[in-house]
Amino acid sequence: MNLMDTKPVTAADYASDQEVRWCPGCGDYAILKVVKNVLAEIARPRDEVVFVSGIGCAARFPYYLSTYGFHTIHGRAAAVATGVKLANPGLDVWVIGGDGDFMSIGGNHTLHALRRNVDLNMLLFNNAIYGLTKGQSSPTSPIGTRSPTTPNGSVEQPVNALAFALGAGAKFVARGADTLQTHLPTVLKRAHENKGASFVEILQNCIVYADGAFGAINDRSESHNATIRLEHGQPMIFGKEEDKGLVWNEKAQEFRAVALADTPEQQLAVHDETNIQRAFALARLEQPDFPVALGVLYASDAPEYAHARGFTAKRKPFDREALKSLL
């Protein structure tokens, strides 16, 4: 296989010839841009990269990339991608879906891909709404969301995608936001490096049906006050002026947000991405009382599924001789 001539160099090389058809101002554009940049940095030949998606606005993603792409059916991308990976573990497989795709109809496949630790880069574009079907509330919509199906405001407790992933046994759990164009690539690169299922929730603004669902988080200028960028081994500091921090309250087993002015730095919690308990607490931090945790919340090594099954390149192909011995 001569892959040299297909080797891409720039982000633009990862663009397909299809016209991008999200609504003007949709957060998906920003994610697409980041993904193309990250792919260019990773620099794997386009032919070895596959994007598998379900159905939804997010799920159109594969059409806009020059890699292999499979736009499947609603909710089943993780299952299809599992088959892709088991068939050819050498491929670089990305799974794209919205909150409906991953957390509603596809919840079961998300769970099982995570617990099996299939080597997939799973990007959940969470816009807290069903975009493509015109704005119904989704399992991540906050209580009170008014939508065509919840005209008086939804009453269902939303699922916290990262808490769910941790409960499901995910070994790599991270969060980013569409507009954070310098932060998001770092998260995606880490996800890509992780061997096994990498679960990344990307907070994505649906400008038409749920504009501002994440408040200041993906407002670039305000974002630092509404989020905390976690870094392994670093104290938990946030705020535009880096003037706030998180302290761990041992008794209540929860974080407390503090002003650095009042708190000595050594009292601040230090991020340990290998600690699942802390990750569970971080995943559940919510606005307005807390900054929303971004970055790699949890990462831990575990055998990747295809590999654990022995489906490696070294696997002896089955042939007529082998068949003969069976019959």
Add this chain to the structure above:
Amino acid sequence: MNLMDTKPVTAADYASDQEVRWCPGCGDYAILKVVKNVLAEIARPRDEVVFVSGIGCAARFPYYLSTYGFHTIHGRAAAVATGVKLANPGLDVWVIGGDGDFMSIGGNHTLHALRRNVDLNMLLFNNAIYGLTKGQSSPTSPIGTRSPTTPNGSVEQPVNALAFALGAGAKFVARGADTLQTHLPTVLKRAHENKGASFVEILQNCIVYADGAFGAINDRSESHNATIRLEHGQPMIFGKEEDKGLVWNEKAQEFRAVALADTPEQQLAVHDETNIQRAFALARLEQPDFPVALGVLYASDAPEYAHARGFTAKRKPFDREALKSLL
């Protein structure tokens, strides 16, 4: 409605006329016995109690009770039960299923019933195997399980049902074991009292396909060394001789098992069933290093779904007058 004459008094009144057909020695018998006792204690008329199940050995449960019962299809019991509850919130609805039913094919419905907090008593009979279909490994089977589908031992990381439930947003999470005939009723009664989705994992021995999967846990005489019975507000003590305890290691964010002889009682962790962080740690305690946590791991108040939707007895019935005003 005259319910007086159907009011049952003893556990036997909750038995149906059907011959019980589990394998001799199956843990399901013990659970059935406990449930009948608990029903007799609750003493709701049989006619107001419904057991909905999926398919599996566990799912045969409704046939053996004299209440209403619906043996549905594999994995969908929670969804059917949600419909039952929304249609008639006055019913006392129990959902029964195995680990295949609840955590494999039905994982998505488990997730959503929990996050919506539908007022269901959901009892997962976890035997870490597919019983009815003759012994395939299940999503709760430990790594290394040899089964007809994993002849060399399974490699999939099992899902921890209670960690999953907590990640899914469950408001009541508890664990019991089939043979613990004095402990299990207390758990079921608490589950029944809770308004909202009550998730109870019952460790159940499948004597045919996964005998001893839970080791000493459901061996009545050894169980106290292998489990810890949590009580709200009480220090975490376990062991046949009540000679061991759990200490919370704040730095590592995990429990440590200690001998009481070496540890002053005030160092022991105290169970707080309202603390979700602690519940997450407790849910993940595993043999042999730790006792498995039994009892109510987590309980917190939250609006019950049918109620939050306004589907109460007070709901005004829709009639011709109302229809007229629409047309």
Add this chain to the structure above:
Amino acid sequence: MTTIIDTRPASGAPATVVRFAGDSGDGIQLAGHEFAKSTADAQADFMTFPDYPAEIRAPQGTLFGVSAFQIQFGADDVLTPGDEADVLVAFNPAALITNLQHLKQGGLLVVDESHFDARGLKKAGIESNPLEDGSLGAHQLIRIDIVKRTLEALVSFGLGRKQATRAKNFWALGLVYWLFGRELKSTEAWLEQKFAKDPLTAKANIAALRAGHAHGETMEIAAFADIAGPARPNTAQKAKIISGAHAMALGIAAVAALAERDVLYCSYPITPASSLLHALARLEGGVKTFQAEDEIASACAAIGASYAGSIGITASSGPGLALKTEALGLALTAELPLIAIDVQRAGPSTGMPTKPEQSDLQMAIFGRHGESPLPVLAPSTPADCFSIMVEAAQIAVEAMTPVIVLSDAYLANAASDWIPPDVGALPGIVIPAQDFNGDFQPYARDDATLARPWVPPGTPGLAHRIGGIEKESGSGNISYDPGNHAEMTRLRAEKIDRIAARRPAVELDIACEDADLLVIGWGSTWGAITQAVAELNEEGQKIAHLHLRQLWPLPRGLEELIAKFPVTVTAELNTGQLAALLRSEYLAPIKSISQVTGQPFRVSDLKRNLLARLEN
């Protein structure tokens, strides 16, 4: 002065087709809807069809952002939104070039020329300006800079350019009102009410409307004669404009009222079925709604509701019904009343989600494992979507069976005038009395209907267990007995067959006893087929039309009826699924006129095809 050609259809009844097309942000659907209302006020008959863009919100001015609205109206029965437009109003280059195909040769073309600059043309992906290059020669072109005129009309309001421009749809509507001699009053009243909190906007829109109307008067074109229908029988009651989706939602509400039972409507969003859930959610509690996590859960929750004594209804489109296949088998063998609605769209797989097709018929009838017969109904018109729900519910509770109702993307979105029924006069949905005299068996059957009793949990003294494993006839206990299974299979099938005996026998929609051809349709194609056959018959042909609303069990008398005609053909938006069914049932050599384009039938195409069949 340009003279407008007479565009009335050959069939006699004068009917006119108007189409509005513009960017999705231009308020096309709103203007169209107002025009339909004024048509209703004029007592005319009409049918409308929106043509939404596939994209949620495409960039302004692009081809894929074009939204259109078509209405056909006339004094007599109007059965379709029309094949081709007599009048097309286009708001930008993209709207013009994508919609020109819908304009009749020589039709009137009103174009807002304000966006026909280099930028506008580029957005539409064209180089040459169609207004200049002679490509519109076949039509009667009226160029107006509508934006400019609107701004002029609103200059006194002190609005920003952007806000003022927004009124351009009302300016155009005013012009069209003038073309058809319509009154402005009711639209004005509606604007005042709608913008009660923002009187400036109300006034501005009214001013634009009047300005457009006034412009018509000054234009050198002949106005169309307005088409007014005969006064309605009940003149007190205004006709409503009702889409199939809305009618179906009201029908579901009617089920609750007429059965005196709660309805639990369970669904997972999917185009084109979502609008039902939206409409029901807005009804505020008339019907309980449940947005499930997926289609399987939506079917199962509906089953749970039916089990618990409510009427469970679940709805989706093809991909969703496919997912409900297993659950429907449970409802069928548990013998619970349930309605499953499939608003069909073009398949297979994701297919073309916004486009109609009738290709789920075989799945509805045959698409379950095991021997699993159940009734299948299909409404014929938007208004029929109301009645069909009541009928489906009656069948479901009477025979204790799931019922599938097949609508489609066309029927859901098409709208026509509708005089709501007199609620007081509607017969109730009769739930068979449950009377056991101490001898209750969950699978004992009614002698006439073969239905088992419906005894929901909560009923005192009758607690029992049911499930999806084969059940002993009578007791309902699990049974693997070979003879019992054969008997239960027979009973389940006969129970469905007997529904036909209680339902009306077939009756021709267009009777023509000595016809040379019988055309059989079903579902949303009623209007187009009726129109085509009526026109052909007026032209001297002899064609009978039968439209099936009940697809399984097939209605009484169908075999005999088919035998009366020398040739029978079905007309379907699929590859002949009904034809295959009828061939198998009656061994009649039925062929089909089939179309699988994701579009409803055009009357003209149907006529051509029917003629071809007559010639064979």
Add this chain to the structure above:
Amino acid sequence: MTTIIDTRPASGAPATVVRFAGDSGDGIQLAGHEFAKSTADAQADFMTFPDYPAEIRAPQGTLFGVSAFQIQFGADDVLTPGDEADVLVAFNPAALITNLQHLKQGGLLVVDESHFDARGLKKAGIESNPLEDGSLGAHQLIRIDIVKRTLEALVSFGLGRKQATRAKNFWALGLVYWLFGRELKSTEAWLEQKFAKDPLTAKANIAALRAGHAHGETMEIAAFADIAGPARPNTAQKAKIISGAHAMALGIAAVAALAERDVLYCSYPITPASSLLHALARLEGGVKTFQAEDEIASACAAIGASYAGSIGITASSGPGLALKTEALGLALTAELPLIAIDVQRAGPSTGMPTKPEQSDLQMAIFGRHGESPLPVLAPSTPADCFSIMVEAAQIAVEAMTPVIVLSDAYLANAASDWIPPDVGALPGIVIPAQDFNGDFQPYARDDATLARPWVPPGTPGLAHRIGGIEKESGSGNISYDPGNHAEMTRLRAEKIDRIAARRPAVELDIACEDADLLVIGWGSTWGAITQAVAELNEEGQKIAHLHLRQLWPLPRGLEELIAKFPVTVTAELNTGQLAALLRSEYLAPIKSISQVTGQPFRVSDLKRNLLARLEN
């Protein structure tokens, strides 16, 4: 001395049916399997069928804990496990009363009387002892206290009572070996090998076997003549005993070897399909297996695998295939090769999971939304389960389509003798060459097959995107164009139709050109129908038999063939689903002999029904 009546079937070829029945813990299946092996060694033809209890492990001695094994063997072709047993060996009261119905009038009944005490009778729920009350009068009863005899025979081994008793199945087997003049050697050798690590057990079982055999010699009954078949063509090769499930698993392995591609076999456990997954998992890597979280995931993972260049296979039973409906639509429109196996069981819903039925045919052919044709095949015999997989794979890769294979619970469990094919001589599965000359289009089609190219990710230079939305012919880009959709719909259908042209034309299984009746069957009923028709023809009737292995597209020549016979009837384990299909396709007045009892056809019932058709 009792003389055994000659039990050979009327059709000529001598064949005998033996049935073993006992508690599930009694080692019935093992004894049966050994008997089958000795039958194979005798070069006789045979067919076996296990009759497992529904319960996992019922209490000993109860009715629902009875396990049985039936074998028919003869010198000539043996096509079914037999309607009725000539010899029944029953190990306890429950086994006797549940299995007596399977014993021929006057047949030989060997009963272990050791459990016919009050306790044993009570467990079986009977009051009177059938050995004493004269109820067995119609049969030739041999009462032996087998337990006692076994214990006596093993007394020198010093085993505990419980352990020694376990050898009773071999004692009984020894007796049956004597009845049929069989050699003990190979079973002895097998026992030595099996218990190589536990020679005491091996020896004890051998001693029991010999004791049973010796007992026969001392018994005053005439032994049956042994039935040996003609020497096999290749005497070097021993016949294997193969069940349909095992043959299918080997067929799947063969797909990998013959296509030189990995197979990913994806499934979720379900009776009676699980045994396939078990068998494949044991093959250790010949085929990759994946136990998915549910059936939808199993179908989707198989689709993913096919997309990635492996051959994706997914299997389930009816409820599972129902759940895969939507996913199959994706495979179909993405045009990927895939095999979906449905091991049918009695439905609807959960139905009777362990019982065979052929009632998923219509779901397989019609059960998808949209216009969704795909090929459907069905194997006829256990051995055919091997070949059908290879054929299905060839079709799938050649036409780039999912293929459904319909097996059933009978075929999966029935076993017969099988001489494996010569692997070297098997033709390869040909994957069309992918040769684009720089002009690659994902939806360009091969002129002959209309298949699109299979270009998995990883292929250099050809990255492209596919999906479930309608695609532009050629480019594969999303298209909502009406004409394109019509064309793609046509192409997808014609692609499937053309498969028939490349496949063999129909050929009668039992040719009888001037027959009065043609009976058409499909799937697992081949043996019973062939046997019934052969016997009737020997009795002077004229009946032709056609067995369809290819159910969609229907094979070439079928219409013409049907036209040759005055009457055509199908014989199916459903309510006539194939008949309905043929009626619709050919407008031929085909009726059906149908049975929906969860049981395979009995030859005698079929004969009776066929005769009735001839009389009409």
